[in-house]
Amino acid sequence: MKPAAMRTLVGVASAMLCAFTPALAAVASADPACSVAWQQSVESRLPSGDRQGHGPDLGSGEWQSVIEFRLGLRGRPDLPPRDGAAWCTLIEQQLARQPGLAPTKASAPPACRVNPEPGSIAAQVCADPGLRQLDQQLAEVYAAARRKAVNERPPVLKAEQRGWIKGRDDCWKAGAAGTMACVRDSYVLRIVELQARYRLVPVLAVQRYGCDPAHPADELMATYFATEPPTLIAERGDQVSLMVRQPGIDGARYLGRNESLWEKGAEVRLVWGYGQPEVTCNKAR
Numbered sequence: 001m002k003p004a005a006m007r008t009l010v011g012v013a014s015a016m017l018c019a020f021t022p023a024l025a026a027v028a029s030a031d032p033a034c035s036v037a038w039q040q041s042v043e044s045r046l047p048s049g050d051r052q053g054h055g056p057d058l059g060s061g062e063w064q065s066v067i068e069f070r071l072g073l074r075g076r077p078d079l080p081p082r083d084g085a086a087w088c089t090l091i092e093q094q095l096a097r098q099p100g101l102a103p104t105k106a107s108a109p110p111a112c113r114v115n116p117e118p119g120s121i122a123a124q125v126c127a128d129p130g131l132r133q134l135d136q137q138l139a140e141v142y143a144a145a146r147r148k149a150v151n152e153r154p155p156v157l158k159a160e161q162r163g164w165i166k167g168r169d170d171c172w173k174a175g176a177a178g179t180m181a182c183v184r185d186s187y188v189l190r191i192v193e194l195q196a197r198y199r200l201v202p203v204l205a206v207q208r209y210g211c212d213p214a215h216p217a218d219e220l221m222a223t224y225f226a227t228e229p230p231t232l233i234a235e236r237g238d239q240v241s242l243m244v245r246q247p248g249i250d251g252a253r254y255l256g257r258n259e260s261l262w263e264k265g266a267e268v269r270l271v272w273g274y275g276q277p278e279v280t281c282n283k284a285r
Contacts, residue, residue: 034088036228037137042091044144044200045101046070057200058226067091071098085275100194101157109243110139121183128180134187141194159217164190190229193242202226209268211236219283220270232263 036215039059044119049055056062064082068074071094073183080086094103112132116122125131142161148156164186204224212218221235230245232254243254243261252263258274267282 034085035142037089037133038092040137040195040201041140041144042095043069044141044203045095051200058202071095112137121171121179124180125183131180131183131187134184134191138187138191138194141191141200144200145194145198148200188229189244192225192229192231192244195227196223196225196231196233197240204230208284209270210284211270211279211281219284220268222268232261234259239272241272 036059043058043063046067047055048058048063048070056066061082064087065074068079068091071091073079073090073094080090109283111122112126112135116126125135145157149155168186169191170182171179171186174182202225204226206221206223209220209222210216210218211220219236223235224230224232232245233242234241234243234254234256241256241259243256243259246253246255251265254261258271260271262269267280269278270281271278
């Protein structure tokens, strides 16, 4: 997936997907120790699934139980309640004590590790608390992706990240009123791209669709991921497209670089490639 495919999606609103238990969701929204970003960081360091897309919902009671088991904590009488920030703090402490599971240490988010040029996009990221948090989250997700991509051939991840930074810095072209929204969307979309592409979050579903009754081989496979906003990776023939869910109530709509998928009941309306006509695909049995 080329970095440009994500940059073309600037302006996508964040349709949030919450898979937490109600108690933990309340804690996550109130305490950074249990934030969504932290739970994704735990999952990237200590996967709860079987690496085949099967596993508990991120932040659920089952997920918490698996994390306890993998850390050798399950059943300990001194464990804090799972619906409190103390539980999250204990888990992070246990992870930090194990080689390779501690988060990347940095005195500041990556964009702020050196004094950025005044007025630059990096300087604006450093000055905005929300963007600083996204910058740090991206650093953690990128580090997890690098661990997954260690044997990737050709090694494209680092080059793509440089391309993404250049695209983020081009957000000044959106004008004073749109620059920060452009930067924010750039971060969000890069984060979900890496999470989906390198399987850093749970797979929600895998669905096959037949797109041409006369040609059974003309099949679309969509893998849905628990990112924020939700994403899917669509595969058709030898082509792959990462798509991001768009806000709306009339069915689920996903948008990629030159592709789109609109779910309508048991069928989807698919556009595959620039200027191509819309086709209807049906769920394969």
